[in-house]
Amino acid sequence: DADVTQTPRNRITKTGKRIMLECSQTKGHDRMYWYRQDPGLGLRLIYYSFDVKDINKGEISDGYSVSRQAQAKFSLSLESAIPNQTALYFCATASTSYNEQFFGPGTRLTVL
Amino acid sequence: RKEVEQDPGPFNVPEGATVAFNCTYSNSASQSFFWYRQDCRKEPKLLMSVYSSGNEDGRFTAQLNRASQYISLLIRDSKLSDSATYLCVVNPGEGNYQLIWGAGTKLIIKP
Numbered sequence: 001d002a003d004v005t006q007t008p009r010n011r012i013t014k015t016g017k018r019i020m021l022e023c024s025q026t027k028g029h030d031r032m033y034w035y036r037q038d039p040g041l042g043l044r045l046i047y048y049s050f051d052v053k054d055i056n057k058g059e060i061s062d063g064y065s066v067s068r069q070a071q072a073k074f075s076l077s078l079e080s081a082i083p084n085q086t087a088l089y090f091c092a093t094a095s096t097s098y099n100e101q102f103f104g105p106g107t108r109l110t111v112l
Numbered sequence: 113r114k115e116v117e118q119d120p121g122p123f124n125v126p127e128g129a130t131v132a133f134n135c136t137y138s139n140s141a142s143q144s145f146f147w148y149r150q151d152c153r154k155e156p157k158l159l160m161s162v163y164s165s166g167n168e169d170g171r172f173t174a175q176l177n178r179a180s181q182y183i184s185l186l187i188r189d190s191k192l193s194d195s196a197t198y199l200c201v202v203n204p205g206e207g208n209y210q211l212i213w214g215a216g217t218k219l220i221i222k223p
Contacts, residue, residue, distance in 0.1 A: 035213075040120070040215055041215055042116065042199070042212070042213035042214050042215045042216070043156070043199075043213040044213075045210055045211075048210070058210060059210070088153075090155060090156075099144055099146070099203055099211070100146070100158050100161070101156075101158075101211065103155035103156055103157070104155060105154070105155055106153075106154070106155055108153075
C-alpha cells in the first residue's frame with residue numbers, strides 16, 4: 001500500500017463550488033504539506049503543518065484553507081473554486097529530523 | 113530573478129551518453145540541496161541529496177558550488193528509463209522548512 005494517498009485522483013468541478021482534497025499518510029511523519037504544480041512552474045507551497053495544532057500559510061494560500069484532523073490526515077479545501085485553481089495538487093510528508101519529502105500521487109483538479 | 117532556476121530543456125540525449133544539468137539559486141544562505149525526479153503525471157521522488165563535498169550514487173553525481181551558487185547533476189551511461197523531469201530543490205535556511213522548487217529540466221533519452 002502507498003505510504004501517502006490522495007483522494008480524489010481526478011476532479012472536474014465548476015466555478016464557485018466547494019472542493020475538498022484529502023491526504024492520508026502511514027509514514028508516521030509530523031510534517032505535512034500541500035503544493036500545487038502548474039506547467040512551467042516549480043511546485044508552490046500552499047499550506048504546511050508541523051503537527052495537529054500547527055498550521056502555516058505557504059507562498060500561495062489565498063483561496064485555500066486546510067484542516068489537520070489527525071497526525072495522519074491533512075485536507076485542503078477550495079471554498080469557492082475558480083478556473084485559475086486548475087492544477088495538479090500534491091500532498092507531501094516529511095519527518096522532523098530530515099528534509100526529504102514524500103509525495104502522494106497527486107490530484108488533478110479542473111475548474112470550469 | 114527566480115530563487116531557483118533551471119534550463120527547462122528538453123535535453124534530447126542518445127542512450128549511453130553523459131548528460132549534465134545545472135541549477136542556480138539566489139539565496140547564498142541556503143542550507144541544503146536536493147535533486148528530485150518526476151515522471152510524467154507522477155509525483156516527485158528524491159533522487160539525491162547534495163552534499164558540500166559532492167556525492168555519487170551509481171551513475172549519478174551531484175556537485176555543489178557555493179561560491180557560484182549552483183548545483184549540478186551528472187548522469188553517466190544514460191538509460192531509456194532516465195527519461196524524466198529533474199527538479200532542483202533548495203532549502204533556503206536553518207529552520208526554514210519551505211523548500212524552494214525549480215521548474216525542472218526535462219530529459220529525453222533516445223535509443
